[in-house]
Amino acid sequence: MDFEEILAKCGNSSRYQFVLLALYGYLMFVVSMHYFSQNVISFVPDHWCYHEQLANRSFAEIEAIYSQVERPSCTRLEKIDEDGLNHTLSTERCNRWIYKYDFGYESMNTELNWVCDEAYKPRVGQSLFFVGSVCGTLVFGLLGDRIGRIKALILANWCGFVGDFSTIFANSLVSFSISRFVSGLAADANAYLMYILIIEYVSPSLRNVGLNTVLGSFYCLGLIGASWMAVWVGHWRIFLACSSVPLLLVTLFYFLVQESAQWLVTRNDIDGAIRRLQRVAKINRRQVADDDFRTFRSYCEQHYHKDVREEKSEDKLLDMLNTPRMRITGFKLLLIFIIITPCYNTIARNVEGLGISPFIMFSLNALTLPPSGYLQGLLQDRIGRKATAVSWMTITGLFAAAAGLVISQGSKRNILLLVGLTLAARFGVSIADGASSQFSAELIPTSVRGRGVAVVHVAGFAASFLSPYILHLGTYFKPAPSIILGLLFLSGAYVCLLLPETRNKKLPMSLAEGEEFGRGEGIFDFFKDLIKRKSKVTEMEISSKEVEEDTLMTRPVQQ
Numbered sequence: 001m002d003f004e005e006i007l008a009k010c011g012n013s014s015r016y017q018f019v020l021l022a023l024y025g026y027l028m029f030v031v032s033m034h035y036f037s038q039n040v041i042s043f044v045p046d047h048w049c050y051h052e053q054l055a056n057r058s059f060a061e062i063e064a065i066y067s068q069v070e071r072p073s074c075t076r077l078e079k080i081d082e083d084g085l086n087h088t089l090s091t092e093r094c095n096r097w098i099y100k101y102d103f104g105y106e107s108m109n110t111e112l113n114w115v116c117d118e119a120y121k122p123r124v125g126q127s128l129f130f131v132g133s134v135c136g137t138l139v140f141g142l143l144g145d146r147i148g149r150i151k152a153l154i155l156a157n158w159c160g161f162v163g164d165f166s167t168i169f170a171n172s173l174v175s176f177s178i179s180r181f182v183s184g185l186a187a188d189a190n191a192y193l194m195y196i197l198i199i200e201y202v203s204p205s206l207r208n209v210g211l212n213t214v215l216g217s218f219y220c221l222g223l224i225g226a227s228w229m230a231v232w233v234g235h236w237r238i239f240l241a242c243s244s245v246p247l248l249l250v251t252l253f254y255f256l257v258q259e260s261a262q263w264l265v266t267r268n269d270i271d272g273a274i275r276r277l278q279r280v281a282k283i284n285r286r287q288v289a290d291d292d293f294r295t296f297r298s299y300c301e302q303h304y305h306k307d308v309r310e311e312k313s314e315d316k317l318l319d320m321l322n323t324p325r326m327r328i329t330g331f332k333l334l335l336i337f338i339i340i341t342p343c344y345n346t347i348a349r350n351v352e353g354l355g356i357s358p359f360i361m362f363s364l365n366a367l368t369l370p371p372s373g374y375l376q377g378l379l380q381d382r383i384g385r386k387a388t389a390v391s392w393m394t395i396t397g398l399f400a401a402a403a404g405l406v407i408s409q410g411s412k413r414n415i416l417l418l419v420g421l422t423l424a425a426r427f428g429v430s431i432a433d434g435a436s437s438q439f440s441a442e443l444i445p446t447s448v449r450g451r452g453v454a455v456v457h458v459a460g461f462a463a464s465f466l467s468p469y470i471l472h473l474g475t476y477f478k479p480a481p482s483i484i485l486g487l488l489f490l491s492g493a494y495v496c497l498l499l500p501e502t503r504n505k506k507l508p509m510s511l512a513e514g515e516e517f518g519r520g521e522g523i524f525d526f527f528k529d530l531i532k533r534k535s536k537v538t539e540m541e542i543s544s545k546e547v548e549e550d551t552l553m554t555r556p557v558q559q
Contacts (some may be wrong), residue, residue: 001295003262004506009292010277012203012282016258018200019283021210022427023253025218030246031191032222033229034160036362037243038180039169039349040226041108041236042122043358044115045101049076049094059100074096074116093117102357103231111236113340122524125180132163132184133461140189141399141454144196149260153193157250158192160186168237188457191252192437195447199441200262201280204504209377210432211469214371223366228357262509266447270300303510320448323515330452333440333497334459339492340393341460343485344433346467347400347425356419365426372430380435384503389435389496396428396487430490439494442502445514497523 008010011017048054048066057065066072075510076094099110108114115123134161163183170176195238198211230239258280274293282290320326379388404419406414444452473480500518528533 001292001299001504003265003296003509006277006292006296007201007261007280007347008203009286009288010281011286012201013206014284014286016280016283017202017206017210018203020257021214023205023256024198024211025214027191027194027250027253028215029222029225030157030243030250032219033166033226033243034183034190034247035187036223036226036349037164037183037240038126039358039362040230041240041445042114042126043102043105043107044109044119045107047073047097047099047110047115049074050096051077052097053079053417054098062098081384097395102359104234105231105359106235115396118533121176124173124174127465128177128181128186129187130461130464132181133187133189134458136185136187137189137192137454137457137461139185139458140193140216144454145263145451149197150254150257150259153190154251156186156189156193157247158186159183160190161244161247164247165239168240186247188461189454190247192441192453193451193455194253194257195437196441196453197257197260198258199438199507200446201258203383207438209374209381212373212377212380213370214373216369216371216376216430216432220366220369223262223369224363227362227366235360236431247314261445262446265300266509270297273300282424290433318461319511320351320452320514323511324328325516325519326445326511326514329443329499329514330497331455332450333443335495336436336489336492337440337456337460338463339488340433340436341431341457341496342463342467342470343396343400343488343492344429346470346481346485347422347429349467350422356415361419361422364423369430370425372427373434374435376431379431380438383441384501385435386496386499386503389439390493392428392431392435393493393496395491396425397423397486397493399428400482400550401486401491402482403487406478432492436492436496439496439499442507443499443514443517445508445511447510486515492552501525 042511043168046059048062049072053060053064063072065077066075069075069208071075076092093114094116097110097113097115101110109119109122112121136156140152140156143155160183163179163181163185167176167183171177200205202211226239226243230236233239233242258276259272261273261276261280264276274297277293277296278288320330359489376388378393379391389546399421403418403425406418406421440456441449441453470481470484473484499519505517508517
């Protein structure tokens with residue numbers, strides 16, 4: 001009796017699994033606020049260089065005066081006529097600004113005047129945030145396979161709290177960069193470890209629709225909550241204080257979530273795995289016979305038990321390089337994340353300069369997440385992980401390219417069309433990113449899953465450094481970023497075609513099982529399977545109708 005069979009007896013779509021999904025929902029709420037707090041605290045509203053003669057003028061008048069200047073945000077005026085039609089430029093550097101606050105919210109950039117010549121400072125902090133995420137994802141991934149998923153998850157969220165809360169007291173570039181690095185240590189690691197736990201405890205059907213619906217819905221609530229909490233409190237320091245405290249509550253997960261039984265088996269702690277499964281059965285009110293657990297123990301000892309006398313070492317991530325097929329699969333997963341993560345960050349964080357308030361744009365982006373999460377789960381259940389990832393990478397690439405064509409029109413662009421295409425790209429990249437994440441977690445064997453998922457996520461975050469440069473190319477050729485994104489998405493779709501399907505298949509636990517997983521499967525076999533399943537459904541419908549007709553014909557006529 002393997003793990004999937006004993007888990008089915010203990011319950012894989014029952015009370016405990018719904019508790020896991022509820023806790024994951026809470027985690028997604030606080031993680032989304034943490035991840036995008038960097039954007040919220042650094043929003044830059046419309047601003048102009050201060051002048052005494054502008055003090056009592058309306059924003060419309062100030063904008064009209066500066067409309068004649070090449071760099072209105074950073075150019076200082078020497079003298080302004082009463083009518084505002086004529087003015088002389090000053091050679092002095094601007095050191096004070098007039099800000100047109102969005103909903104009265106004062107961001108870090110406006111309080112510290114990190115604009116114009118000092119606009120690079122928030123970008124340095126954001127870069128250090130991604131450096132922290134690279135380090136944290138790798139470190140906590142290793143810890144997840146060493147000390148357990150739950151302990152590593154709690155430590156990651158503590159780092160997020162310390163980093164965000166210490167940012168409140170930052171007044172210089174050095175202190176801001178250090179605090180953002182610490183905050184970045186939690187990014188991604190504070191979510192994907194719980195994601196791995198759910199994959200290992202939840203049935204494939206509930207995993208497909210339930211998991212992705214919860215992820216999209218609560219991530220949406222977190223984004224909307226972050227945006228309008230900032231507006232409500234009105235100041236970036238208070239916002240960080242309010243958004244960082246909920247990260248500490250993840251500590252309670254230690255008492256609510258069972259450690260991964262699959263991981264314990266690979267760590268040669270079969271007794272610990274059985275205890276966790278017994279607790280799951282108890283929560284789910286299932287009666288599992290002792291003989292079933294003994295059969296499971298025998299199976300584990302036969303397939304995964306490590307005899308110290310035989311000096312067999314446990315699976316290591318580098319061992320994947322010694323197995324030909326797993327090595328190739330690992331490189332393909334690395335390539336997919338190197339492609340999809342920069343695309344995701346470029347699209348998801350692009351909420352400024354679109355002609356509407358970034359708070360409104362953030363909320364509109366967030367509203368695409370619940371339907372995208374539900375659709376992702378539905379598609380993965382119906383057509384599989386591979387078809388979902390390939391199709392939506394292709395579709396999103398087309399949306400991104402279309403948005404680039406609209407941007408290329410400059411001031412004549414249609415704002416509604418641009419916002420619509422941006423939201424469509426945001427919808428698509430959510431599905432593509434979610435499908436890729438689940439795809440990779442299922443393909444990597446349990447024995448190295450924490451470390452393997454960490455490495456591919458690290459590669460993605462490292463590649464995210466390219467996002468600002470991709471956007472910067474737009475200053476030379478405006479459609480360039482969208483063209484590059486489109487090509488990247490199409491490249492990612494092709495790489496996904498080279499991976500085996502995982503839908504309704506027993507996931508590998510050891511490297512040996514991972515080496516055999518998907519052997520002999522062709523690139524387009526998933527498409528053939530779709531056609532076969534559709535044909536079977538059609539045949540079953542026809543057979544059902546024929547049975548109904550025969551029943552009606554043979555039914556005696558009642559007088």
